[in-house]
Amino acid sequence: MIEISPDVRRPxxxxxxxxxxxxxxASLAGLGLSGKSLGLRVVSDPEITELNVRYLGLPGPTNVLSFPVGDPDQPDYLGDIAISAETVAREAFLYGQDPARHLARMLCHGILHLAGLDHGPRMFSLTESAIDMATR
Structure with missing residues (x-):
């Protein structure tokens, strides 16, 4: 399921x-997770800030939040991801990156968290190789 908040307008x-x-x-395939599913919600900075405070106790916006499910009755459903379009666009500008490629990076990053990976070299490597497949 993909949802886009009504206040998200990012050309x-x-x-x-x-x-x-x-x-x-393409991201799921690039990460070797074809056949898996997840919920994706693209949100604004105020909405991701609210989620960040509520679930992590952290102030301010962030780029992506992952909410793993781990339900044995639904083994192919990984969980839910929220991505702030505003933060992703702002970061892409600041880092001098293509916005679509940075969005793919954040999506892959979130998917890997749903799959149980934590930050580190393996996550970085998998993310970068999956981005190449997803943005072709």
Whole structure:
């Protein structure tokens, strides 16, 4: 399921449902997780700030939040991801990166957290190789 908050309007990011569906499928395939599913919500900075405070106790916006499910009755459902379109666009500008590629990076990062990986060299390597597949 893909949801886009009504206040998200980013012409510099691929945030239509069809673009996100393609990016999500390519990202899952690039990470070796074809056949798995997740919920994806693209939100604004105020909405991700609210989630960040509520679930992690951290102030301010962040780029991506992952909420793993781990339900044995639904082994193919990884969980839910929230991505702030505003933060991703801002970071892409600050880092001098293509906004669509940075969105793919954040999506892959979130998916890997759902799959149980933590920050580190393996996550970085998997993310970078999956981005190449997802953004072709």
């Amino acid at each position: 510099d990011l691929p945030v239509s449902r069809s673009e996100l569906r393609r990016l999500l499928a």
